[in-house]
Amino acid sequence: MIRTNRIQRLTLPIFSPLIAIVSALIVGAILILLAGANPVTAYTTLFQESLSTYFGFGNTLTKMAPLLLTSLGVLVALRAGQFNIGGEGQIYLGALGSTLVGLYVQGLPGIIHVPLALLAGFLFGAVWGWIPGYLKAIRGVNEVITTLLLNYIAVNLVSYLVQNPLQAPDAPSPYSPLIAKSAQLPIVLPGSLAHAGILLALVAAGILWVLLVRSPVGYQITAVGFNPIASRYAGISVERTIILVMALAGGLAGLAGASEVMGLKYRLFEQVSPGYGFDAIAIAFLSRGSVLGVVITSLFFGALRSGANVMQRSAGVPVTVVYAIQGLTVLFIAIGLAVERRIKGSD
Template sequence: MRLELEKRPERSTLMALLSPVIAITLTLVTGAVLFAALGQNPAVALYMFFIDPLTASWSLQELVVKATPLILIGVGLAVCFLSNTWNIGAEGQFTAGALAGSMLPILLPGFESFLTLPLMLLMGIAGGMLWGGIPAFLKVRFGTNEILTSLMLVYISQLLLDWLVRGPWRDPEGFNFPESRVFSDAATLPALADGRMHVGAIFAVIAVLALSVVLLKTLKGFEIRVLGQAPRAGRFAGFSRNKIIVFAFLLSGGLAGLAGISEVSGSVNQLTPVISPGYGFTAIIVAFLGRLNPIGIFLSGFLLALSYLGGEAAQVTLGISDKTTRVFQGLLLFYVLACDTLILYRIRFARPGVSAKGA
């Protein structure tokens, strides 16, 4: 017996839906083996990781807080990946958006009006677009590899943030801690409940709905898919590859920037040297796990948010390193990409060929 991969004549719709389910199952099984190897009871550890965080109101709110940036960034990245544009630097665009939006409450703390928040959000979006526009420009103008340039810009933005909060933007009354001043109420996104859940969650829902419509119902969405799947056919259709690269980077950069300023203004309320546990990178997994479909990304955003909470919970109750979160996220991406093979191929068990009789 041996396994053969046999190409299907068309994409399997069933497998497109089942593939993430299989991937999640395999991730859990591998996780259980991993926990057992660490000397933990796998059942207890998995419960702590994936179920326990769903049992309290505060942690459910926390789930939304963590899912919000993942979904906002994820839907933007979906547009990039669908158009075959590889924006790996959403983390940097997230940071750039947070920096640009925070200029207002940090540099002009006295400017408190109903315009403060909208301006901050717009500046955040602009900051993300600017940061995303750089790799797009370099790619269109000089043909550079956007994977490298967008990734390198992540480190630049993080170092810029680090320098600002330790230097010029440090809170003058902050006892020399590397933090900016705390934002005023006018610069804080309104909360949605008694916890840290804020209005940013609504932005995420709007982004999901809007991009669902754009991708499925409009010529723009068609253009994105055609150029992503067959660039020559896209050119034949009269669509411009360069324009779509710029569009995808500006859109995903803008959404990442919005996520950044929302996170800072809604949850953290000040700038600190680290403002993200890697949302921009995790959103890549979110986008693929969600089948690059906005609704799917909405769901997978929550799952990956849960992996963050679970990692913290496992660290607190079981004493396992919080790096476990990264391990789970990596496993998940690995299995999703592997299972996607089944969408275009089916597995067949082949008997050894005719030839066993030998000569």
């Protein structure tokens, strides 16, 4: 019995997300059938286009980059027991910061301009994460409420700026002028949309793994997440840790916004993100606190987004089915967590 329980504890965190994804795809197949299409053809088109073709895989990597960076931000906050629902707003602020440097800092070589614009994106996002972190640590304000409300402020702030002081001359819709070429991220797969933002995201994932698993700071973050009261008795500053992780979470999401501007759009649009900040919440929970899990799940969600339009054109399946699959994946992982908690409680 003891051995069986131990096997369950080791295998559940591995198979639970996999079961959730497979279950979501099965229910999605039913939805595709109801839409009058062939699920096999639809899924073959979806994943073949997004993973096995050159341009499609490049597009998948392009969508994976902001998802991965923002999900890492949600993950690091979760490790400290904090819920960062503000990834969307932090993306917008990061995009704004990199745009300002790309527009108004001129005459720099790319080797300096690119890191400077990325740093601005990180700092703008970090400030937007620091605010709810400070309010939670010092004032006791719930971070779910503050991060959620700050999303609306960030979105409307960017909307105002691109419609007024930052709007490009004679622009048919709200967007800024092009940023300097020296502030643009290079393409990593020629002939595709894949840019160096994906390399930035993977490097960030590696650094975060080292921080969380191999450093004293990571131990403090995990300790605060498990038991803040015991952590305080052990001499760990709970307040400082909360502020740190929320600022870091915001900075990572800010890098996601910066990479969208610097690697893909080259200007600030009114709609910077198509909802990456909210997808990141699902990815972080689906990944069960694992940095590697975040990388893999971000690839899965990126592939879904990349192949959705092609699936609609080729198989006649509405794009909304893809969003339904994402939502079902979250639902099934929530059910899996509840079942796992029930099993552990019965040990």
